[in-house]
Amino acid sequence: MQKIAIIGGGASGFFLGANLAPSFLVHIYEKATVPLQKVRASGGGRCNVTHACFDPSILTEFYPRGSRELRSIFYQFMCGDTMQWFEERKVPLKIEEDGRVFPISDNSLDVVETLIKENIKRKTQVHLQETVKAIKFENQRFKLETTQATEIFDAVVIASGSSRQMWELLKTLGHTVVAPVPSLFSFNCRDAFLKELPGTVFRNAEVQILDSSFRNAGDLLFTHRGFSGPAILVLSAWAARFLAEKKYQFQIQINFLGKTPDEILQGLKNFKKKHPQQLLTHHFPFELTKKFRKEFLKALEIPQERKYADLSNAEMQLIADFLSLKKFDIDGKITNKDEFVTAGGVDLKEIDFKNMQSKLIPNLFMLGEVLNIDAVTGGFNFQACWSEAAVLATYLNRL
Numbered sequence: 126m127q128k129i130a131i132i133g134g135g136a137s138g139f140f141l142g143a144n145l146a147p148s149f150l151v152h153i154y155e156k157a158t159v160p161l162q163k164v165r166a167s168g169g170g171r172c173n174v175t176h177a178c179f180d181p182s183i184l185t186e187f188y189p190r191g192s193r194e195l196r197s198i199f200y201q202f203m204c205g206d207t208m209q210w211f212e213e214r215k216v217p218l219k220i221e222e223d224g225r226v227f228p229i230s231d232n233s234l235d236v237v238e239t240l241i242k243e244n245i246k247r248k249t250q251v252h253l254q255e256t257v258k259a260i261k262f263e264n265q266r267f268k269l270e271t272t273q274a275t276e277i278f279d280a281v282v283i284a285s286g287s288s289r290q291m292w293e294l295l296k297t298l299g300h301t302v303v304a305p306v307p308s309l310f311s312f313n314c315r316d317a318f319l320k321e322l323p324g325t326v327f328r329n330a331e332v333q334i335l336d337s338s339f340r341n342a343g344d345l346l347f348t349h350r351g352f353s354g355p356a357i358l359v360l361s362a363w364a365a366r367f368l369a370e371k372k373y374q375f376q377i378q379i380n381f382l383g384k385t386p387d388e389i390l391q392g393l394k395n396f397k398k399k400h401p402q403q404l405l406t407h408h409f410p411f412e413l414t415k416k417f418r419k420e421f422l423k424a425l426e427i428p429q430e431r432k433y434a435d436l437s438n439a440e441m442q443l444i445a446d447f448l449s450l451k452k453f454d455i456d457g458k459i460t461n462k463d464e465f466v467t468a469g470g471v472d473l474k475e476i477d478f479k480n481m482q483s484k485l486i487p488n489l490f491m492l493g494e495v496l497n498i499d500a501v502t503g504g505f506n507f508q509a510c511w512s513e514a515a516v517l518a519t520y521l522n523r524l
């Protein structure tokens with residue numbers, strides 16, 4: 126095998142190019158004017174390259190789609206390998222408190238320039254503003270029709286991200302595409318209760334999507350338009366397909382404190398016993414902002430100036446239920462501009478994960494978001510791209 130076409134000049138395409146042996150003639154086709162656009166914009170311009178997770182089995186838990194298939198891939202190329210790859214090429218990295226890994230410079234251009242430099246070094250031919258329009262498999266070789274030319278290749282790697290045009294093209298080659306739906310979004314909510322509370326954060330809240338088994342715990346944020354924060358974004362990823370089917374009209378139940386109604390009730394009773402003369406407005410046995418306390422007491426029609434001594438058992442039960450079982454109607458989604466991905470893509474059953482090869486057409490390979498693989502936020506989406514590309518490079522380099 127001599128001549129390889131990579132369709133898509135994004136994360137996975139450039140990482141593959143950078144790791145292929147110089148003996149191959151490699152052409153990358155990119156329809157945009159500049160390559161690696163998502164990498165440039167990633168992590169708010171800082172590029173969350175990977176995650177400090179060094180156990181392949183644990184790493185797979187961050188992938189709502191693709192976790193089973195990625196396991197063997199991660200055993201071959203893990204987050205530590207990614208870190209080593211970039212650091213050896215003079216992109217020093219840092220691990221933040223939550224495990225996300227960024228360049229020390231906080232500048233995604235360092236990652237972009239390294240990927241470009243490595244491809245220049247091995248003489249990859251990058252065709253910018255050249256869209257691949259058709260792929261034909263004839264006599265065990267590929268005929269690629271682009272907006273500028275027609276070329277013959279021994280192997281083709283599809284690294285086109287979430288491109289509908291490419292999914293349509295792959296269908297003509299016999300592949301099945303699981304319909305794409307958005308992942309990683311916030312929930313829109315018009316409930317009047319939220320009006321005065323944007324910016325309120327709850328540590329370790331629990332959010333459950335009613336009429337489903339989807340639930341998640343983590344930090345929850347009230348925004349001007351509804352709910353966001355890791356608890357919601359991660360939940361949206363796991364429930365992406367279910368919520369699309371519901372047309373983003375559903376109900377959630379929030380446990381603001383991550384405690385059972387009984388635990389909250391007991392906490393209130395104990396506090397009442399110890400501090401009967403305290404006012405609700407001044408003290409509360411659980412960590413909640415004063416503003417939030419004011420609003421939920423108003424919603425329950427319990428005066429804030431009430432002393433704990435005058436708080437009835439029924440009122441304490443109302444508070445406990447509100448804080449642990451509050452339901453909200455969700456009316457639509459809000460896409461997170463900093464990082465969003467698509468759930469859906471080429472059916473994983475049609476890919477051999479030993480080498481990322483199509484099971485339908487020999488020497489046709491696929492990497493990255495074109496596949497029905499996606500992760501929650503935290504650097505995991507890039508890690509899947511780097512690992513898949515590294516495994517494919519190893520396979521091709523050994524031929």
Ligand SMILES: Cc1cc2nc3c(=O)[nH]c(=O)nc-3n(C[C@H](O)[C@H](O)[C@H](O)COP(=O)(O)OP(=O)(O)OC[C@H]3O[C@@H](n4cnc5c(N)ncnc54)[C@H](O)[C@@H]3O)c2cc1C
Pocket residue numbers: 132133134135136137138154155156157160161162163164166167168169172173174175255256257258284285286287288290291462463464465466492493494495503504505506507508510
């Ligand atoms: C704003 C934003 C921020 C993000 N931040 C992070 C982050 O910090 N960490 C993380 O892990 N993930 C992040 N992600 C997700 C991550 O960027 C993607 O998962 C990753 O880029 C997918 O890589 P890919 O190679 O599959 O596709 P892409 O990087 O999307 O590259 C595909 C390329 O193919 C080109 N293409 C498509 N069709 C054709 C065609 N027919 N002919 C020629 N070229 C074609 C496209 O123009 C594109 O450049 C972010 C996503 C976004 C949108």
